[in-house]
């Protein structure tokens with residue numbers, strides 16, 4: 001069978017030929033002796049019109065088809081006499097794969113995103129979600145293309161790991177122990193000796209530490225896969241399970257890192273502009289009418305740069321009363337991040353050199369001994385979409401920092417080895433895939449860019 005997008009984009013190639021198209025019924029109209037079906041297969045927004053008549057041996061079943069039924073139509077592509085579409089399929093036979101009943105939850109009207117979340121298994125058949133997930137596919141491909149074309153090596157870092165990269169204690173534990181009967185040592189600690197892994201194992205919060213080991217062998221690497229955080233997912237931009245792309249580059253500093261992030265994001269957006277124009281038109285029409293203009297501005301202008309200390313001053317001088325009071329040393333909240341990118345810079349902006357107290361142990365300490373060589377990319381509408389840093393490559397400084405943060409040397413012996421044998425200045429970052437897709441589509445809730453409601457926290461119960 002042939003995908004509907006292919007038929008509609010090159011009808012002259014198929015006209016007059018017999019072909020088969022498979023898909024789901026959007027609408028059926030029947031007129032006693034003939035009828036029309038709008039058929040969609042998810043390859044594009046457009047449906048193809050199918051004309052059928054009572055020469056079909058299953059004419060009465062076909063006439064009674066419900067919205068959402070799956071069918072395979074075989075017939076000839078002919079010019080259509082209707083004005084709405086230039087071509088249609090004149091059906092010789094229609095195989096009904098699976099009928100659909102009148103209680104099909106997707107009616108021919110606009111449903112709210114909140115309602116559609118309750119039928120997450122059916123929403124990919126709507127125009128909005130069809131577009132979101134085609135864009136998600138394009139973005140993922142663009143990410144691989146960007147890095148592979150630049151000679152990066154794609155590394156599959158582990159999903160189950162003993163380490164907590166971010167040190168934020170937001171891990172989901174993985175265990176074979178009976179949770180109702182967890183063995184304890186004499187000192188009251190959990191006894192992992194009979195557990196599958198014999199020590200605490202977690203779902204990864206970030207592949208960074210493993211990516212660093214590979215960067216010390218392949219120079220430029222990236223990992224791209226699912227990550228998990230047991231943090232409050234009850235917001236419009238946090239999910240318990242999300243995807244992250246994490247490049248790690250050796251012989252590189254923070255500026256190289258920011259340049260890489262800016263090039264990558266521009267490449268992704270250009271790729272979507274070129275490869276998903278219909279989807280972007282749709283989002284521009286139904287979700288955010290400034291979207292396309294905004295995306296074009298992003299790829300054609302330079303991102304902003306500001307240090308954390310400067311950003312705090314700008315926020316203080318803004319005259320705005322934020323819910324969370326602005327003070328040097330605080331972590332930026334979404335309201336601050338959005339104000340900086342939406343109101344002050346009006347474009348993506350890198351905030352650099354955060355206080356060391358609010359950042360992870362691996363970030364390189366600056367000469368002031370107060371801040372670290374961190375970079376977050378903040379964008380209008382979403383806030384932080386990238387978090388990254390130059391890494392601490394000096395063994396003595398790293399050891400001191402780990403001690404300050406009560407991290408055990410023996411848990412990180414292999415990580416420290418990278419600083420003992422052929423260490424390099426190196427840097428990297430993580431881009432949250434879902435937040436990137438929100439940014440490119442204009443969708444405002446992370447739940448509407450992930451395939452299913454599972455693993456997104458309480459709000460969906």
Ligand code: 4AD
Nearest residue numbers: 206208238239242246385386387388428429430432
């Ligand atoms: O800023 P984060 O925590 O950085 C790291 O994990 C680093 N180890 C990355 C690195 O340097 N290799 O997370 C990176 C990005 C965030 O900017 C955000 O886009 C996304 O991951 N992110 C989330 N997305 C959805 N739901 C969550 N709960 C997220 N937590 C982080």
Ligand code: MG
Nearest residue numbers: 376384386387
């Ligand atoms: Mg971050």
